[in-house]
Amino acid sequence: MRGAVIHAPGDIRFETLDDPKILHPTDAIIRTAVTCVCGSDLWPYRGLEPTGEPHPMGHEYVGFVEETGSEVTSVKPGQFVVGSSATSDNTCTNCRNGFQSNCLHREFMSACQADYVRIPNAQGTLVATDEVPEEKFWPALLTVSDVMGTGWWAADAAEVKPGSTAVVVGDGAVGLCGVIAAKEKGAERIIAMSRHESRQKLATEFGATDIVTERGEEGVARIKELTGEIGADSVLECVGTAQAMQQALRSARPGGNVGFVGVPHDVAVDGQELFFSHVGLRGGPAPVRRYLPDLIDHVLTGAIDPGKVFDLALSLDQVAEGYKAMDERRATKTLLTP
């Protein structure tokens, strides 16, 4: 098989690799339908995280089951499946509590920017569609496995309710999917914080009612101005920086909620500020598996089309250009087709 390997910052190569094999009876092998580059893949690409020894990249996938281990009975070869970057047995206590991304047997996916992928915990992780979906749905189903699932979780953690006001901090793919989620959950007013014209446009198409371009204290002041000086019911923090977290916490009303889904980098929350704000805070890796059946349905019925977050489509062997375009901000998110 062939797949993307990072050798050093800025150095992604498309190489021939060993075919994945069933290692455990709970594994499955899938043939990739489409995969993509994630914003988080840029951390090592930009040298902001050590790349270490050369290793395969990618954690997003949808595809066709090729082979299953002896304990996998829920999916069959030939089926089209959607999964998650955090695999889960879907039976342990944390899974039953709806936090499959904290499964006691969790393994984080890697090596998905490839034409074949081994999926651990396949029984609990993969959800098959009733029939093979039309190709036009594949990009949206791919987002469901990651960025759309994460945007949904952000809205869930921020407790977006019908008729409420939601603020989305971050206009990357996850933030844009957060707008979709807030809309689907019935938010009446959705304020997207964005400075990029093309993303503002997509946010509006997805349901944003207001765009705020200010940041920091000015951004908070603008949110207060738009919300009767009280703040928003729900804030979706889709970045992961200290500045974004502060923006989020200060934009929520007393008793409001912040859902934070960007992996925090150097973020510390001041206990006393949180205390007097009365704001509720919950985050973490998205429990995508909890939402999969519902979100697959949303996509296949045409209720949502998060596939629009892909603004660059390449063949898988052009993966290096996919990284480069995102690094240079020529693309929000790159779709890769084997």
Add this chain to the structure above:
Amino acid sequence: MRGAVIHAPGDIRFETLDDPKILHPTDAIIRTAVTCVCGSDLWPYRGLEPTGEPHPMGHEYVGFVEETGSEVTSVKPGQFVVGSSATSDNTCTNCRNGFQSNCLHREFMSACQADYVRIPNAQGTLVATDEVPEEKFWPALLTVSDVMGTGWWAADAAEVKPGSTAVVVGDGAVGLCGVIAAKEKGAERIIAMSRHESRQKLATEFGATDIVTERGEEGVARIKELTGEIGADSVLECVGTAQAMQQALRSARPGGNVGFVGVPHDVAVDGQELFFSHVGLRGGPAPVRRYLPDLIDHVLTGAIDPGKVFDLALSLDQVAEGYKAMDERRATKTLLTP
């Protein structure tokens, strides 16, 4: 009138003061039925907070309406009333959202360790009982205005649900009231963290099913052991120190909730740890007003008796001894009767 005045750390005097007067048409004057000393009063008493100029002390009260301002129509002279240390108009957006302790017109009470007290925002703050309750209920009604209301809020913020497991960090009056709240909200298992025999006994009487004496990492390990290595559904943090907060966050299960009600002193929450824990966090000054009608009912029907947290009863003119006994840990909480 006469009331407690702090002159310096350790120096509480019972003095003759000017009678309180109606200053605004929204004020009321009450004659104190009972008042008490709060754990937070010990901060200045112990010199851990500056005392500044001599000033009256106390923020807990129940009593009889003596006089009302022209805009106060909800309570009448002669009625027995329960309030809160955070006054509220009960009409602003934050109040309507249930966060009366973040009322846009909030004033924090002071000067309540006295025989007469001025109550700002009386219309929204005070709740009158249908008739004057028997004296035996006064101590419990006094806790409802503060420590019991705060324990209830801790359980509410920690989202205690029927059948769940709750941990209470802190065995002061608020923690003990948190045990009552967890019990009333239907927690099946209530783990009280306490090292003091008399408080362990009261916690058990209030509904604690397990006592954990270990602290820090050992305490967390013990909670994990008692909860199938997963952690508790809900944790009530009733202390306010960095150690207690860490204990609370690490004792909750993925997807669980921490309600924190002790004013945080030097607490910073690590964003990445909170992220990967999937724990929800909410705290703040208790919105006591939200709970008053219900909690007054709980007391008067005999469903709960949080008045038991008072283990020392003195006459108001002995207030200095009330502080001393709590400072020396001879008492958990001192009741004062004019």
